[in-house]
Amino acid sequence: MDPYAPAPSDHFTFGLWTVGNRGRDPFGLETRPPLDPVRAVHALAELGAYGVNFHDDDLVPPGSSAAERDAVVKRFRGALEATGLRVPMATTNLFSHPVFKDGAFTAHEPAVRRYALAKTLDAIDLGVSLGAEVYVLWGGREGVECDAAKDVASALDRYAEALNALCAYVRQQGYPLRFALEPKPNEPRGDLFLPTVGHALAFIERLEDPDLVGLNPEFAHETMSGLSFHHAVAQALWSGKLFHIDLNAQRIGKYDQDFRFGAEGVRDAFYLVKLLEDAGWPGMRHFDAHAYRGEDEAGVLDFARGCMRTYLILREKARRFHGDPEIQAALAEARAAALREPTLPAGPTRDALSALRSEAFDLDALAARGSGCERLDQLVNELLLGVR
Amino acid sequence: MDPYAPAPSDHFTFGLWTVGNRGRDPFGLETRPPLDPVRAVHALAELGAYGVNFHDDDLVPPGSSAAERDAVVKRFRGALEATGLRVPMATTNLFSHPVFKDGAFTAHEPAVRRYALAKTLDAIDLGVSLGAEVYVLWGGREGVECDAAKDVASALDRYAEALNALCAYVRQQGYPLRFALEPKPNEPRGDLFLPTVGHALAFIERLEDPDLVGLNPEFAHETMSGLSFHHAVAQALWSGKLFHIDLNAQRIGKYDQDFRFGAEGVRDAFYLVKLLEDAGWPGMRHFDAHAYRGEDEAGVLDFARGCMRTYLILREKARRFHGDPEIQAALAEARAAALREPTLPAGPTRDALSALRSEAFDLDALAARGSGCERLDQLVNELLLGVR
Amino acid sequence: MDPYAPAPSDHFTFGLWTVGNRGRDPFGLETRPPLDPVRAVHALAELGAYGVNFHDDDLVPPGSSAAERDAVVKRFRGALEATGLRVPMATTNLFSHPVFKDGAFTAHEPAVRRYALAKTLDAIDLGVSLGAEVYVLWGGREGVECDAAKDVASALDRYAEALNALCAYVRQQGYPLRFALEPKPNEPRGDLFLPTVGHALAFIERLEDPDLVGLNPEFAHETMSGLSFHHAVAQALWSGKLFHIDLNAQRIGKYDQDFRFGAEGVRDAFYLVKLLEDAGWPGMRHFDAHAYRGEDEAGVLDFARGCMRTYLILREKARRFHGDPEIQAALAEARAAALREPTLPAGPTRDALSALRSEAFDLDALAARGSGCERLDQLVNELLLGVR
């Protein structure tokens, strides 16, 4: 039996836009035909996924009448019921239509901002009706190229105003829904607001209803800036704010690649998987990625399979990390557990601080002790490479 | 009269380590002799600076006896009094000595963490005794290369514990001192904790005494990751957390360069100066930079002069921005002021949200309107280039 | 009279695809209507441009019959004659159609490679018929995401084979045409072959007819990798291989931005302009850039005006650099001219090398001399900022 075959209990989810990606890029036309959402649902179920997520426009073509929308949703719901696939998350497309060219919640024009809010309220209703418990907000056009044009403080005011309105709506409706902000540093705008996990975490603290809002960190987005995605997710977890996650692959300092999970940066991917699994994090393992542009439909399925298999391979390695006696000995040698000991066990009382200042430190001895990290790191590398 | 000659009222400050930088780098030995701190004070005063900042070790050589320290401090205080130069900020060197090779507040070894705290408490006393009102904390060694060795959540726990202890001490002593965290993404460690302004802002919210702690953003550090420094500082201001600032220059994706302010990224520097001046921000304009390694002492003075002159030139341009009729017309054409208008003037009441959803939006008309940013951006460029 | 108004004698050129860019990006639909090439010609002529360049598909819609093509070309030629605008360069679109998804000259499939060659031969005929003397080759799809799939040596063999065939054709036809390779590091592929000016220069030396092939360096492409564009162009000039140039603006480590010339990196732009002007380089000043996506047609014209104005402003500053007595004094102080003196005036004879080894060098004195670069750099900055 294949130990790396995914099952719904693994909680893997994909967006309709991921397996449905048609391969268009800034320099080339579509290479793949459209993928019917119902067909996507069946394909994902056969592959062993747990759920499927969508932007409003992925499911309901923009401009549909109410009747058309209802028909589309009914057919989609039928596929979900037939397959058992769930919809754990939903989101809004606030970036494709030219009306959002100056942003959505931070557009100069108040009517654009109101339209963005209205579109999001509609999409929240749709998502909740299909069972979504997390609502992702990616501010893909909330940013600038010409810094003179947009005052950052005002933009953050408007961004917060929109979030406050969405939270108020969810409270008014009594929806069991939480929001997850997805940070990104740039592309398609020169600079985006809330560019990293940190900036978004900090922003949430200034909202009126911070408990309803958390993060949807994306591997590619944090990695584009050369920041450690594993560290960012760890800080989000430490802050109690990891509500959702976007898994994919990306090389530092390049265009947004959204490659198959593990296709680049497999070591970073390992530490991320280990973090989520060690923490027992209960959320969805969502893949926000797409197949290379050269693939046909078979390649798209290979892509989806590969995302899940790599996660499961890394999950198994994370388990073996804890059972590997040499790795555990190297951790002990590196004194890793000592970091959990408080520096001041009794707290920073006057006495404790005073005692500290008269303590005799043998700096030379402390400095001489080797960190043991070369050995530990090499052992982990060999675990990753499958030779231990 | 030179319109760009600095005066103490401009509140320019330098670190002892900046004009005293000796030009050592990873591949080369020192190119300049040591600079006596007293000589630095006199030189900075002659150049028109307002103040001088220091790490404990910059002023008092490590290993000094109490008597030696007192003699050094007395002589330094004499220079301050003779010149009128102030010490608005102080900080601790928690990175040069090998004892800190695994970090200071997040070192595995509790004794190293205690020593780091004790050294900081001593340095706080010294800084306060010389008038410092801001205490900068740069966690230059708080990070990792081998992710297996250091659990991020534990590291953040220890980092927060240290901050909580420092805040408790300042409260106990009744010192008029606030802390300013200085984020940096990497170097000298592979990945540093609190890598950006955002991550540090978010971290502060989890401390026991968040009011005492703010930010010391550095131009080079945020820029290394390709993030907009101007946006980061704007978010810090928006959060009420801009306590200090480090001005210098840096190219994206390179080693920590700490070049003369304006030497790279003059457009980013302009938007930063404009932001600080428009906000009437009352803090120090601190330069954390150093002369090119090839310079002699005369070059170091040229470097210091250049930092201040460029700030003053950009300040003048920021003023002219507001008085330039074509720029103001372009801003009006770009509808920049509309961003200050609330999206929902009455707030997100049920009625307001409901009304929003029945509002008719003319998407085509909204999408057709040009943003006017090419014209505006070009006008600002020409202001910067001095041809308007 | 406006000193920065462009004239045809300034030799500014634009691609049809630049002013005709419709604002589509990876996350959004077109924001601007199509621009008729004839209208583009008239608009560019009115703005003061010298010429217009095109990809085959920009002018002749793919799939046109011979009669349709002739009609399109005739109408376009009419506009050129009416306005006096020239076509100094032409190129082929080998990236938009899905057939090129695996590359053009380096596609696995020989039929794709043959089609790419045939399409290029047709486009060469078209370009030459309209007066083009330079033919640009941008290998936008010549690259990989999955390194296992494509052997680099074979890819370079095929790339060279294609270039050799194109050169043979031009020789056979007796066309007065030279080729210019346009390097790019990545996007739309994960890694592109010939990623920098250097790699392309080296590649040319392995071709059968290297004299016919040179470079078309692009500001954005070299800058994406954090490399100095000015240095790259200088090395191309030094190698006698600067056949064309693409001017625009870009931030390091980000997606391909193609901003208005000078919109980012104005200092790099200055050194580039100074290099071209000091060298008396006779080629076209071509802008391969496009307006921000938010602009309407008026904004597109502002964009085109801005490119040319910034070039002319920087050209004027480059002239003033040579006439500024303080800058010239600082150059003398920095001993800049000494770099033109040979190290071994008589060449590396046995005697000269032997003499060298017995020469007494006063290392301390040589090391003590300041480089004078802080002062020089600041003076140039002030020239750029228009305050001298």
Next chain:
Amino acid sequence: MDPYAPAPSDHFTFGLWTVGNRGRDPFGLETRPPLDPVRAVHALAELGAYGVNFHDDDLVPPGSSAAERDAVVKRFRGALEATGLRVPMATTNLFSHPVFKDGAFTAHEPAVRRYALAKTLDAIDLGVSLGAEVYVLWGGREGVECDAAKDVASALDRYAEALNALCAYVRQQGYPLRFALEPKPNEPRGDLFLPTVGHALAFIERLEDPDLVGLNPEFAHETMSGLSFHHAVAQALWSGKLFHIDLNAQRIGKYDQDFRFGAEGVRDAFYLVKLLEDAGWPGMRHFDAHAYRGEDEAGVLDFARGCMRTYLILREKARRFHGDPEIQAALAEARAAALREPTLPAGPTRDALSALRSEAFDLDALAARGSGCERLDQLVNELLLGVR
């Protein structure tokens, strides 16, 4: 028996400066005591290395008298003889002493350039006397921060002059020595000349004796710019110019890290090893890396062991790549071998080019074929992860 234990026949070499690195960095003092070169030789021999390389100053302390030098060399030679360790490569330190602060071969000051040449000639004699057949030239200070100060064409002239002189000397002496240029984009200078493998390859073609000069590409240096190291080395091999190689690890867009081989970018490392092994490249596998700063001497040995083990693990995987039937089937499906077929088997004759233009291409069919890269890439990932 350990299948990954290194033996001299594996041709692994280390620099004295690598195992002897003392852990100093821009922000911290040395953490490790000096390592006696003789002790280094014995340690490397015990670890299974083939050879040891050095900068002149690594072996002979600067300022040594001729007698002191001879004593040092004699003792070192004794260790070589005792252990059987070889010295396949030597190089010059042209970057540590302040005299080189403005560069060595491209310094403004002719006396500095002459001193650099003289120092290199001495070091060549020393290297050759110990058996070196490759002489590496890393131009660590050949670059600028202030572009106004240094004319690039003149700098390239001087650089070429120096190379020409060194080649002349080697010819005069009849030494069996070839030169290998080591490119680097930046650090310790803002921009270095010959920043990539490509720029250096192109430069060599303009030298008087290009056959004597090739490349020493370094993993970290090419990777700093985000370029593919594997592609760069492949182009160097394709050009017949891979004379030496520097193996280590590095993250894109960061300071020069020189980590243990495979510590970052293990997938890039795999493709590199596969390239060298598939090509049967006969050169040394040289590690230009150093242990993390936190390590003690035991950690330094772990570091050296890890470099070699990882190479051998990847070499074994490269072999298995060729024998894995699923991978080979995926390569066939991806039509990888077709890239070796010429596009124009008969060459670019008039007839062949003419025939090409009348060939009927079924673009839709060609475009529809999937590339099969998702499947292939995933299989390689699983090979790397050791689960196949």
